[in-house]
Amino acid sequence: MTEETFLDCPEYTQGLCRSCNLLPIAYENQLLSKQFDLVNKLSSHIDTNTEILPPHSSNIKGFRYKAKMVVSGEVQRVIFGLQNEQGEGIDLTNCALYTKEIISSFAALKAFVLKVGLVPYNIPKKKGRLKYILITQTYSTNELMIRFVLNDEIKVERMKEHLAELFDALPNLKVVSANIQPIHQAILEGEKEIVLTEEKALREVLNEVPLYINPKSFFQTHPELAQKLYLQASQMAVAIKPQRVWDLFCGVGGFGLTILNELKKENIKSHLNGIEIEPNAITSAMRTAKELQLNDISFSALDSTLFAENISKAELPDLLVVNPPRRGVGKSLIQMINLSKIPHVIYSSCNIDSLKEDLSLLPNYTIQIIQLFDFFPHTKHFEVIVRLKHRD
Missing domain, CATH: 3.40.50.150 (Vaccinia Virus protein VP39)
Structure with a gap:
Protein backbone atom coordinates (compact mmCIF):
# COMPACT_ATOMS: atom_id res chain seq x y z
CA MET A 1 0.00 0.00 0.00
CA LYS A 61 -3.20 9.00 -7.01
CA GLY A 62 -2.11 8.57 -10.62
CA PHE A 63 -4.03 5.31 -10.97
CA ARG A 64 -6.65 6.31 -13.57
CA TYR A 65 -5.54 5.51 -17.12
CA LYS A 66 -8.77 6.82 -18.64
CA ALA A 67 -10.22 10.32 -18.58
CA LYS A 68 -13.75 11.33 -19.55
CA MET A 69 -13.79 15.12 -19.77
CA VAL A 70 -16.90 17.23 -20.32
CA VAL A 71 -15.99 20.13 -22.62
CA SER A 72 -17.37 23.59 -21.85
CA GLY A 73 -16.39 27.26 -21.97
CA GLU A 74 -15.41 28.96 -25.23
CA VAL A 75 -13.09 27.83 -27.99
CA GLN A 76 -10.52 30.47 -26.89
CA ARG A 77 -10.90 29.42 -23.24
CA VAL A 78 -11.95 25.81 -23.32
CA ILE A 79 -12.60 23.94 -20.06
CA PHE A 80 -12.06 20.19 -19.63
CA GLY A 81 -13.66 18.61 -16.58
CA LEU A 82 -17.29 18.61 -15.53
CA GLN A 83 -20.29 20.90 -15.34
CA ASN A 84 -22.13 21.85 -12.16
CA GLU A 85 -25.89 22.10 -11.79
CA GLN A 86 -25.80 25.70 -13.03
CA GLY A 87 -24.09 24.58 -16.27
CA GLU A 88 -20.76 26.14 -15.30
CA GLY A 89 -17.58 24.36 -16.36
CA ILE A 90 -15.16 23.13 -13.67
CA ASP A 91 -11.58 22.52 -14.79
CA LEU A 92 -10.22 19.13 -13.69
CA THR A 93 -7.07 19.02 -15.80
CA ASN A 94 -4.91 18.89 -12.65
CA CYS A 95 -6.90 16.05 -11.05
CA ALA A 96 -4.43 13.90 -9.15
CA LEU A 97 -6.29 10.69 -10.01
CA TYR A 98 -5.01 10.84 -13.62
CA THR A 99 -1.57 9.74 -14.74
CA LYS A 100 1.11 12.35 -15.41
CA GLU A 101 0.89 11.56 -19.13
CA ILE A 102 -2.83 12.27 -19.27
CA ILE A 103 -2.46 15.49 -17.30
CA SER A 104 0.35 16.69 -19.57
CA SER A 105 -1.78 16.00 -22.69
CA PHE A 106 -4.47 18.56 -21.86
CA ALA A 107 -2.48 21.65 -22.98
CA ALA A 108 -1.88 20.13 -26.44
CA LEU A 109 -5.55 19.16 -26.71
CA LYS A 110 -6.69 22.67 -25.85
CA ALA A 111 -4.38 24.06 -28.53
CA PHE A 112 -5.79 21.57 -31.05
CA VAL A 113 -9.37 22.52 -30.16
CA LEU A 114 -8.54 26.19 -30.76
CA LYS A 115 -6.68 25.47 -34.03
CA VAL A 116 -9.50 23.39 -35.48
CA GLY A 117 -12.24 25.65 -34.10
CA LEU A 118 -14.09 22.95 -32.16
CA VAL A 119 -16.62 25.12 -30.33
CA PRO A 120 -17.60 23.58 -26.96
CA TYR A 121 -21.18 22.38 -26.87
CA ASN A 122 -23.41 24.69 -24.83
CA ILE A 123 -26.11 22.55 -23.20
CA PRO A 124 -28.65 25.31 -22.33
CA LYS A 125 -28.37 26.89 -25.81
CA LYS A 126 -28.09 23.54 -27.63
CA LYS A 127 -25.27 25.02 -29.72
CA GLY A 128 -21.67 24.10 -30.32
CA ARG A 129 -19.80 21.05 -31.54
CA LEU A 130 -17.40 19.40 -29.06
CA LYS A 131 -19.13 17.56 -26.17
CA TYR A 132 -16.50 15.32 -24.58
CA ILE A 133 -12.87 14.34 -24.86
CA LEU A 134 -12.13 10.72 -23.90
CA ILE A 135 -8.53 9.67 -23.27
CA THR A 136 -7.14 6.17 -22.77
CA GLN A 137 -3.52 5.43 -21.85
CA THR A 138 -1.84 2.03 -21.88
CA TYR A 139 -0.16 0.82 -18.70
CA SER A 140 2.59 -1.10 -20.50
CA THR A 141 3.78 1.57 -22.97
CA ASN A 142 2.08 4.87 -21.99
CA GLU A 143 0.58 5.19 -25.48
CA LEU A 144 -2.54 7.32 -25.91
CA MET A 145 -5.89 7.08 -27.66
CA ILE A 146 -8.00 10.25 -27.89
CA ARG A 147 -11.65 10.37 -28.89
CA PHE A 148 -13.45 13.63 -29.67
CA VAL A 149 -17.21 13.32 -29.12
CA LEU A 150 -18.84 15.73 -31.57
CA ASN A 151 -22.35 16.93 -32.32
CA ASP A 152 -21.80 16.48 -36.08
CA GLU A 153 -19.15 15.72 -38.71
CA ILE A 154 -18.61 19.25 -40.04
CA LYS A 155 -15.12 19.70 -38.53
CA VAL A 156 -13.80 16.18 -39.14
CA GLU A 157 -11.87 17.09 -42.32
CA ARG A 158 -10.28 20.08 -40.60
CA MET A 159 -9.27 17.81 -37.72
CA LYS A 160 -7.48 15.57 -40.22
CA GLU A 161 -5.63 18.59 -41.64
CA HIS A 162 -4.16 19.48 -38.23
CA LEU A 163 -3.65 15.97 -36.89
CA ALA A 164 0.11 16.04 -37.55
CA GLU A 165 0.46 19.00 -35.16
CA LEU A 166 -1.28 17.03 -32.41
CA PHE A 167 1.08 14.09 -32.99
CA ASP A 168 4.08 16.45 -32.80
CA ALA A 169 2.83 17.74 -29.45
CA LEU A 170 2.02 14.24 -28.10
CA PRO A 171 4.73 11.75 -29.19
CA ASN A 172 2.96 8.83 -27.46
CA LEU A 173 -0.29 9.41 -29.36
CA LYS A 174 -1.36 6.38 -31.45
CA VAL A 175 -5.12 6.49 -32.09
CA VAL A 176 -7.44 9.45 -32.71
CA SER A 177 -11.13 9.23 -33.54
CA ALA A 178 -14.25 11.35 -33.84
CA ASN A 179 -17.39 9.93 -32.29
CA ILE A 180 -20.62 11.46 -33.55
CA GLN A 181 -23.30 11.97 -30.89
CA PRO A 182 -25.98 14.33 -32.29
CA ILE A 183 -28.64 13.79 -29.61
CA HIS A 184 -29.23 16.58 -27.06
CA GLN A 185 -29.04 14.24 -24.07
CA ALA A 186 -26.44 13.27 -21.47
CA ILE A 187 -25.24 10.34 -23.58
CA LEU A 188 -21.49 9.84 -23.57
CA GLU A 189 -21.07 8.60 -27.14
CA GLY A 190 -22.94 7.87 -30.35
CA GLU A 191 -22.97 4.84 -32.62
CA LYS A 192 -20.81 6.32 -35.40
CA GLU A 193 -17.03 6.28 -34.86
CA ILE A 194 -14.66 7.82 -37.43
CA VAL A 195 -11.06 6.71 -36.83
CA LEU A 196 -8.71 9.42 -38.11
CA THR A 197 -5.43 7.51 -37.80
CA GLU A 198 -3.80 4.53 -39.48
CA GLU A 199 -3.67 2.77 -36.11
CA LYS A 200 -7.15 1.57 -35.16
CA ALA A 201 -6.46 0.21 -31.66
CA LEU A 202 -4.09 0.60 -28.71
CA ARG A 203 -1.90 -2.37 -27.85
CA GLU A 204 -1.88 -3.03 -24.10
CA VAL A 205 0.16 -5.90 -22.64
CA LEU A 206 -0.91 -7.38 -19.29
CA ASN A 207 0.56 -10.65 -17.96
CA GLU A 208 2.39 -11.12 -21.28
CA VAL A 209 -0.97 -11.06 -23.10
CA PRO A 210 -1.43 -8.33 -25.75
CA LEU A 211 -4.91 -6.80 -25.62
CA TYR A 212 -6.13 -4.53 -28.39
CA ILE A 213 -8.33 -1.64 -27.28
CA ASN A 214 -10.30 -0.02 -30.07
CA PRO A 215 -12.22 3.24 -29.53
CA LYS A 216 -15.53 1.63 -28.55
CA SER A 217 -14.12 -1.25 -26.49
CA PHE A 218 -14.65 -1.33 -22.75
CA PHE A 219 -11.40 -1.47 -20.79
CA GLN A 220 -10.60 -1.01 -17.12
CA THR A 221 -9.61 2.44 -15.83
Whole structure:
Protein backbone atom coordinates (compact mmCIF):
# COMPACT_ATOMS: atom_id res chain seq x y z
CA MET A 1 0.00 0.00 0.00
CA THR A 2 1.18 3.55 -0.67
CA GLU A 3 2.78 5.40 2.27
CA GLU A 4 0.51 8.41 1.61
CA THR A 5 -2.88 8.04 3.23
CA PHE A 6 -4.63 11.33 2.37
CA LEU A 7 -4.95 12.97 -1.05
CA ASP A 8 -5.00 16.76 -1.15
CA CYS A 9 -7.53 18.04 -3.71
CA PRO A 10 -8.29 21.77 -4.09
CA GLU A 11 -11.48 21.10 -6.08
CA TYR A 12 -12.84 18.92 -3.27
CA THR A 13 -11.83 21.43 -0.58
CA GLN A 14 -13.61 24.24 -2.47
CA GLY A 15 -16.73 22.10 -2.97
CA LEU A 16 -16.36 22.09 -6.76
CA CYS A 17 -16.10 18.32 -7.24
CA ARG A 18 -17.52 15.54 -5.12
CA SER A 19 -16.65 12.53 -7.31
CA CYS A 20 -14.32 11.24 -4.59
CA ASN A 21 -16.78 11.19 -1.69
CA LEU A 22 -14.40 9.25 0.60
CA LEU A 23 -11.50 11.66 0.13
CA PRO A 24 -11.43 12.91 3.77
CA ILE A 25 -10.98 9.32 5.00
CA ALA A 26 -7.46 7.89 5.31
CA TYR A 27 -6.88 5.35 2.57
CA GLU A 28 -6.21 2.38 4.86
CA ASN A 29 -9.58 3.07 6.53
CA GLN A 30 -11.29 3.26 3.13
CA LEU A 31 -9.93 -0.19 2.34
CA LEU A 32 -10.99 -1.64 5.70
CA SER A 33 -14.49 -0.23 5.20
CA LYS A 34 -14.77 -1.76 1.72
CA GLN A 35 -13.61 -5.16 2.95
CA PHE A 36 -16.18 -4.99 5.74
CA ASP A 37 -18.89 -3.98 3.24
CA LEU A 38 -17.95 -6.90 0.99
CA VAL A 39 -18.06 -9.53 3.73
CA ASN A 40 -21.18 -8.06 5.31
CA LYS A 41 -23.22 -7.95 2.10
CA LEU A 42 -22.20 -11.46 1.05
CA SER A 43 -22.35 -12.96 4.56
CA SER A 44 -25.29 -15.23 3.72
CA HIS A 45 -23.22 -16.78 0.92
CA ILE A 46 -20.00 -17.19 2.93
CA ASP A 47 -19.41 -20.24 5.11
CA THR A 48 -16.52 -21.71 7.10
CA ASN A 49 -15.02 -23.18 3.92
CA THR A 50 -14.87 -19.85 2.11
CA GLU A 51 -11.35 -18.44 1.74
CA ILE A 52 -11.47 -14.65 2.09
CA LEU A 53 -8.23 -13.29 0.65
CA PRO A 54 -6.69 -9.94 1.69
CA PRO A 55 -7.77 -7.02 -0.52
CA HIS A 56 -5.54 -5.66 -3.29
CA SER A 57 -4.86 -1.99 -2.53
CA SER A 58 -4.17 0.84 -4.96
CA ASN A 59 -2.00 3.91 -5.14
CA ILE A 60 -4.04 6.88 -3.94
CA LYS A 61 -3.20 9.00 -7.01
CA GLY A 62 -2.11 8.57 -10.62
CA PHE A 63 -4.03 5.31 -10.97
CA ARG A 64 -6.65 6.31 -13.57
CA TYR A 65 -5.54 5.51 -17.12
CA LYS A 66 -8.77 6.82 -18.64
CA ALA A 67 -10.22 10.32 -18.58
CA LYS A 68 -13.75 11.33 -19.55
CA MET A 69 -13.79 15.12 -19.77
CA VAL A 70 -16.90 17.23 -20.32
CA VAL A 71 -15.99 20.13 -22.62
CA SER A 72 -17.37 23.59 -21.85
CA GLY A 73 -16.39 27.26 -21.97
CA GLU A 74 -15.41 28.96 -25.23
CA VAL A 75 -13.09 27.83 -27.99
CA GLN A 76 -10.52 30.47 -26.89
CA ARG A 77 -10.90 29.42 -23.24
CA VAL A 78 -11.95 25.81 -23.32
CA ILE A 79 -12.60 23.94 -20.06
CA PHE A 80 -12.06 20.19 -19.63
CA GLY A 81 -13.66 18.61 -16.58
CA LEU A 82 -17.29 18.61 -15.53
CA GLN A 83 -20.29 20.90 -15.34
CA ASN A 84 -22.13 21.85 -12.16
CA GLU A 85 -25.89 22.10 -11.79
CA GLN A 86 -25.80 25.70 -13.03
CA GLY A 87 -24.09 24.58 -16.27
CA GLU A 88 -20.76 26.14 -15.30
CA GLY A 89 -17.58 24.36 -16.36
CA ILE A 90 -15.16 23.13 -13.67
CA ASP A 91 -11.58 22.52 -14.79
CA LEU A 92 -10.22 19.13 -13.69
CA THR A 93 -7.07 19.02 -15.80
CA ASN A 94 -4.91 18.89 -12.65
CA CYS A 95 -6.90 16.05 -11.05
CA ALA A 96 -4.43 13.90 -9.15
CA LEU A 97 -6.29 10.69 -10.01
CA TYR A 98 -5.01 10.84 -13.62
CA THR A 99 -1.57 9.74 -14.74
CA LYS A 100 1.11 12.35 -15.41
CA GLU A 101 0.89 11.56 -19.13
CA ILE A 102 -2.83 12.27 -19.27
CA ILE A 103 -2.46 15.49 -17.30
CA SER A 104 0.35 16.69 -19.57
CA SER A 105 -1.78 16.00 -22.69
CA PHE A 106 -4.47 18.56 -21.86
CA ALA A 107 -2.48 21.65 -22.98
CA ALA A 108 -1.88 20.13 -26.44
CA LEU A 109 -5.55 19.16 -26.71
CA LYS A 110 -6.69 22.67 -25.85
CA ALA A 111 -4.38 24.06 -28.53
CA PHE A 112 -5.79 21.57 -31.05
CA VAL A 113 -9.37 22.52 -30.16
CA LEU A 114 -8.54 26.19 -30.76
CA LYS A 115 -6.68 25.47 -34.03
CA VAL A 116 -9.50 23.39 -35.48
CA GLY A 117 -12.24 25.65 -34.10
CA LEU A 118 -14.09 22.95 -32.16
CA VAL A 119 -16.62 25.12 -30.33
CA PRO A 120 -17.60 23.58 -26.96
CA TYR A 121 -21.18 22.38 -26.87
CA ASN A 122 -23.41 24.69 -24.83
CA ILE A 123 -26.11 22.55 -23.20
CA PRO A 124 -28.65 25.31 -22.33
CA LYS A 125 -28.37 26.89 -25.81
CA LYS A 126 -28.09 23.54 -27.63
CA LYS A 127 -25.27 25.02 -29.72
CA GLY A 128 -21.67 24.10 -30.32
CA ARG A 129 -19.80 21.05 -31.54
CA LEU A 130 -17.40 19.40 -29.06
CA LYS A 131 -19.13 17.56 -26.17
CA TYR A 132 -16.50 15.32 -24.58
CA ILE A 133 -12.87 14.34 -24.86
CA LEU A 134 -12.13 10.72 -23.90
CA ILE A 135 -8.53 9.67 -23.27
CA THR A 136 -7.14 6.17 -22.77
CA GLN A 137 -3.52 5.43 -21.85
CA THR A 138 -1.84 2.03 -21.88
CA TYR A 139 -0.16 0.82 -18.70
CA SER A 140 2.59 -1.10 -20.50
CA THR A 141 3.78 1.57 -22.97
CA ASN A 142 2.08 4.87 -21.99
CA GLU A 143 0.58 5.19 -25.48
CA LEU A 144 -2.54 7.32 -25.91
CA MET A 145 -5.89 7.08 -27.66
CA ILE A 146 -8.00 10.25 -27.89
CA ARG A 147 -11.65 10.37 -28.89
CA PHE A 148 -13.45 13.63 -29.67
CA VAL A 149 -17.21 13.32 -29.12
CA LEU A 150 -18.84 15.73 -31.57
CA ASN A 151 -22.35 16.93 -32.32
CA ASP A 152 -21.80 16.48 -36.08
CA GLU A 153 -19.15 15.72 -38.71
CA ILE A 154 -18.61 19.25 -40.04
CA LYS A 155 -15.12 19.70 -38.53
CA VAL A 156 -13.80 16.18 -39.14
CA GLU A 157 -11.87 17.09 -42.32
CA ARG A 158 -10.28 20.08 -40.60
CA MET A 159 -9.27 17.81 -37.72
CA LYS A 160 -7.48 15.57 -40.22
CA GLU A 161 -5.63 18.59 -41.64
CA HIS A 162 -4.16 19.48 -38.23
CA LEU A 163 -3.65 15.97 -36.89
CA ALA A 164 0.11 16.04 -37.55
CA GLU A 165 0.46 19.00 -35.16
CA LEU A 166 -1.28 17.03 -32.41
CA PHE A 167 1.08 14.09 -32.99
CA ASP A 168 4.08 16.45 -32.80
CA ALA A 169 2.83 17.74 -29.45
CA LEU A 170 2.02 14.24 -28.10
CA PRO A 171 4.73 11.75 -29.19
CA ASN A 172 2.96 8.83 -27.46
CA LEU A 173 -0.29 9.41 -29.36
CA LYS A 174 -1.36 6.38 -31.45
CA VAL A 175 -5.12 6.49 -32.09
CA VAL A 176 -7.44 9.45 -32.71
CA SER A 177 -11.13 9.23 -33.54
CA ALA A 178 -14.25 11.35 -33.84
CA ASN A 179 -17.39 9.93 -32.29
CA ILE A 180 -20.62 11.46 -33.55
CA GLN A 181 -23.30 11.97 -30.89
CA PRO A 182 -25.98 14.33 -32.29
CA ILE A 183 -28.64 13.79 -29.61
CA HIS A 184 -29.23 16.58 -27.06
CA GLN A 185 -29.04 14.24 -24.07
CA ALA A 186 -26.44 13.27 -21.47
CA ILE A 187 -25.24 10.34 -23.58
CA LEU A 188 -21.49 9.84 -23.57
CA GLU A 189 -21.07 8.60 -27.14
CA GLY A 190 -22.94 7.87 -30.35
CA GLU A 191 -22.97 4.84 -32.62
CA LYS A 192 -20.81 6.32 -35.40
CA GLU A 193 -17.03 6.28 -34.86
CA ILE A 194 -14.66 7.82 -37.43
CA VAL A 195 -11.06 6.71 -36.83
CA LEU A 196 -8.71 9.42 -38.11
CA THR A 197 -5.43 7.51 -37.80
CA GLU A 198 -3.80 4.53 -39.48
CA GLU A 199 -3.67 2.77 -36.11
CA LYS A 200 -7.15 1.57 -35.16
CA ALA A 201 -6.46 0.21 -31.66
CA LEU A 202 -4.09 0.60 -28.71
CA ARG A 203 -1.90 -2.37 -27.85
CA GLU A 204 -1.88 -3.03 -24.10
CA VAL A 205 0.16 -5.90 -22.64
CA LEU A 206 -0.91 -7.38 -19.29
CA ASN A 207 0.56 -10.65 -17.96
CA GLU A 208 2.39 -11.12 -21.28
CA VAL A 209 -0.97 -11.06 -23.10
CA PRO A 210 -1.43 -8.33 -25.75
CA LEU A 211 -4.91 -6.80 -25.62
CA TYR A 212 -6.13 -4.53 -28.39
CA ILE A 213 -8.33 -1.64 -27.28
CA ASN A 214 -10.30 -0.02 -30.07
CA PRO A 215 -12.22 3.24 -29.53
CA LYS A 216 -15.53 1.63 -28.55
CA SER A 217 -14.12 -1.25 -26.49
CA PHE A 218 -14.65 -1.33 -22.75
CA PHE A 219 -11.40 -1.47 -20.79
CA GLN A 220 -10.60 -1.01 -17.12
CA THR A 221 -9.61 2.44 -15.83
CA HIS A 222 -7.04 0.82 -13.50
CA PRO A 223 -4.93 -1.54 -15.67
CA GLU A 224 -2.32 -2.07 -12.94
CA LEU A 225 -4.94 -3.83 -10.81
CA ALA A 226 -6.69 -5.32 -13.85
CA GLN A 227 -3.46 -7.19 -14.52
CA LYS A 228 -3.57 -8.65 -11.00
CA LEU A 229 -7.27 -9.44 -11.32
CA TYR A 230 -6.75 -11.38 -14.56
CA LEU A 231 -3.85 -13.26 -13.00
CA GLN A 232 -5.93 -14.18 -9.95
CA ALA A 233 -8.67 -15.54 -12.23
CA SER A 234 -6.00 -17.54 -14.08
CA GLN A 235 -4.63 -19.03 -10.86
CA MET A 236 -8.17 -20.02 -9.87
CA ALA A 237 -8.59 -21.69 -13.27
CA VAL A 238 -5.25 -23.52 -13.19
CA ALA A 239 -6.28 -25.12 -9.88
CA ILE A 240 -9.41 -26.48 -11.61
CA LYS A 241 -7.65 -27.72 -14.78
CA PRO A 242 -10.73 -27.21 -16.98
CA GLN A 243 -11.00 -28.83 -20.40
CA ARG A 244 -13.63 -26.36 -21.61
CA VAL A 245 -13.97 -22.67 -20.61
CA TRP A 246 -16.66 -20.13 -21.38
CA ASP A 247 -15.87 -16.42 -21.05
CA LEU A 248 -19.17 -14.51 -21.21
CA PHE A 249 -19.22 -10.69 -21.53
CA CYS A 250 -15.59 -11.22 -22.58
CA GLY A 251 -14.84 -7.77 -24.04
CA VAL A 252 -11.41 -7.83 -25.71
CA GLY A 253 -10.65 -11.10 -23.93
CA GLY A 254 -8.74 -10.02 -20.82
CA PHE A 255 -9.99 -12.86 -18.62
CA GLY A 256 -10.35 -15.70 -21.09
CA LEU A 257 -7.11 -15.13 -23.01
CA THR A 258 -5.06 -14.74 -19.83
CA ILE A 259 -6.60 -17.93 -18.43
CA LEU A 260 -5.95 -19.89 -21.61
CA ASN A 261 -2.38 -18.60 -21.81
CA GLU A 262 -1.67 -19.64 -18.21
CA LEU A 263 -3.28 -23.06 -18.79
CA LYS A 264 -1.04 -23.48 -21.84
CA LYS A 265 2.04 -22.73 -19.71
CA GLU A 266 0.96 -25.52 -17.35
CA ASN A 267 0.43 -27.90 -20.29
CA ILE A 268 -3.30 -28.04 -19.53
CA LYS A 269 -5.22 -28.50 -22.79
CA SER A 270 -8.40 -26.46 -22.79
CA HIS A 271 -10.88 -24.96 -25.26
CA LEU A 272 -12.12 -21.38 -24.82
CA ASN A 273 -15.44 -19.94 -26.01
CA GLY A 274 -15.50 -16.13 -25.75
CA ILE A 275 -18.83 -14.32 -26.13
CA GLU A 276 -19.26 -10.55 -26.40
CA ILE A 277 -22.02 -8.50 -28.06
CA GLU A 278 -19.64 -5.81 -29.42
CA PRO A 279 -18.14 -7.02 -32.76
CA ASN A 280 -15.06 -4.76 -32.58
CA ALA A 281 -14.10 -6.26 -29.22
CA ILE A 282 -14.37 -9.75 -30.70
CA THR A 283 -12.10 -8.70 -33.58
CA SER A 284 -9.55 -7.52 -31.01
CA ALA A 285 -9.79 -10.77 -29.03
CA MET A 286 -9.24 -12.86 -32.17
CA ARG A 287 -6.19 -10.75 -33.02
CA THR A 288 -4.68 -11.55 -29.62
CA ALA A 289 -5.43 -15.26 -29.95
CA LYS A 290 -3.65 -15.34 -33.31
CA GLU A 291 -0.65 -13.46 -31.95
CA LEU A 292 -0.32 -15.88 -29.01
CA GLN A 293 -0.92 -18.89 -31.30
CA LEU A 294 -3.86 -20.01 -29.17
CA ASN A 295 -5.68 -22.26 -31.61
CA ASP A 296 -8.19 -24.15 -29.48
CA ILE A 297 -10.41 -21.14 -29.18
CA SER A 298 -13.51 -19.47 -30.65
CA PHE A 299 -14.93 -15.97 -30.24
CA SER A 300 -18.41 -14.87 -31.27
CA ALA A 301 -20.18 -11.51 -31.32
CA LEU A 302 -23.39 -12.62 -29.61
CA ASP A 303 -25.63 -11.78 -26.68
CA SER A 304 -24.34 -13.90 -23.79
CA THR A 305 -27.80 -14.97 -22.62
CA LEU A 306 -28.95 -16.03 -26.09
CA PHE A 307 -25.71 -17.96 -26.59
CA ALA A 308 -26.08 -19.86 -23.31
CA GLU A 309 -29.76 -20.62 -23.86
CA ASN A 310 -29.03 -22.32 -27.19
CA ILE A 311 -26.29 -24.67 -26.01
CA SER A 312 -26.93 -28.34 -25.29
CA LYS A 313 -25.94 -29.85 -21.93
CA ALA A 314 -23.23 -31.86 -23.69
CA GLU A 315 -21.50 -28.62 -24.71
CA LEU A 316 -21.46 -26.97 -21.27
CA PRO A 317 -18.03 -25.99 -19.90
CA ASP A 318 -16.10 -27.14 -16.84
CA LEU A 319 -15.46 -23.50 -16.00
CA LEU A 320 -17.66 -20.48 -16.65
CA VAL A 321 -16.16 -16.99 -16.40
CA VAL A 322 -18.49 -13.98 -16.24
CA ASN A 323 -17.56 -10.30 -16.04
CA PRO A 324 -20.90 -8.55 -16.57
CA PRO A 325 -21.69 -4.80 -16.62
CA ARG A 326 -22.81 -3.07 -13.42
CA ARG A 327 -26.37 -4.34 -13.74
CA GLY A 328 -25.14 -7.93 -13.30
CA VAL A 329 -25.54 -11.14 -15.28
CA GLY A 330 -29.32 -10.90 -15.59
CA LYS A 331 -32.07 -13.05 -14.12
CA SER A 332 -32.60 -15.33 -17.12
CA LEU A 333 -28.92 -16.21 -17.53
CA ILE A 334 -28.21 -16.58 -13.82
CA GLN A 335 -31.13 -19.00 -13.43
CA MET A 336 -29.83 -21.01 -16.37
CA ILE A 337 -26.39 -21.17 -14.73
CA ASN A 338 -27.92 -22.33 -11.45
CA LEU A 339 -29.66 -25.27 -13.17
CA SER A 340 -26.77 -26.09 -15.50
CA LYS A 341 -24.53 -28.09 -13.12
CA ILE A 342 -21.46 -26.33 -14.55
CA PRO A 343 -18.85 -27.40 -11.93
CA HIS A 344 -17.06 -24.05 -11.46
CA VAL A 345 -17.88 -20.36 -11.98
CA ILE A 346 -15.53 -17.38 -11.71
CA TYR A 347 -17.54 -14.18 -11.34
CA SER A 348 -15.85 -10.76 -11.50
CA SER A 349 -18.06 -7.82 -10.54
CA CYS A 350 -17.77 -4.04 -10.22
CA ASN A 351 -21.05 -3.82 -8.29
CA ILE A 352 -21.39 -5.63 -4.98
CA ASP A 353 -25.18 -5.11 -4.95
CA SER A 354 -25.80 -6.77 -8.33
CA LEU A 355 -23.36 -9.55 -7.38
CA LYS A 356 -25.31 -10.14 -4.16
CA GLU A 357 -28.56 -10.29 -6.13
CA ASP A 358 -27.10 -12.75 -8.64
CA LEU A 359 -25.68 -14.97 -5.89
CA SER A 360 -29.12 -15.15 -4.28
CA LEU A 361 -30.28 -16.83 -7.52
CA LEU A 362 -27.43 -19.37 -7.37
CA PRO A 363 -28.42 -21.59 -4.40
CA ASN A 364 -26.77 -24.58 -6.10
CA TYR A 365 -23.35 -22.92 -5.77
CA THR A 366 -21.10 -22.07 -2.84
CA ILE A 367 -18.28 -19.51 -2.66
CA GLN A 368 -14.83 -21.07 -2.43
CA ILE A 369 -12.61 -17.97 -2.78
CA ILE A 370 -13.34 -14.25 -2.63
CA GLN A 371 -11.08 -11.22 -3.06
CA LEU A 372 -11.50 -7.45 -3.32
CA PHE A 373 -9.54 -5.28 -5.78
CA ASP A 374 -9.70 -1.55 -5.05
CA PHE A 375 -10.05 -0.18 -8.59
CA PHE A 376 -11.79 2.98 -7.37
CA PRO A 377 -10.01 4.60 -4.38
CA HIS A 378 -11.79 7.49 -2.63
CA THR A 379 -15.21 6.11 -3.64
CA LYS A 380 -17.39 3.35 -2.20
CA HIS A 381 -16.94 1.27 -5.36
CA PHE A 382 -14.59 -1.69 -5.84
CA GLU A 383 -14.07 -4.79 -7.96
CA VAL A 384 -14.50 -8.25 -6.48
CA ILE A 385 -13.80 -11.73 -7.81
CA VAL A 386 -15.35 -14.93 -6.47
CA ARG A 387 -14.84 -18.55 -7.43
CA LEU A 388 -17.95 -20.66 -7.03
CA LYS A 389 -18.31 -24.42 -6.94
CA HIS A 390 -21.44 -26.45 -7.64
CA ARG A 391 -22.67 -28.14 -4.46
CA ASP A 392 -22.80 -31.54 -6.19
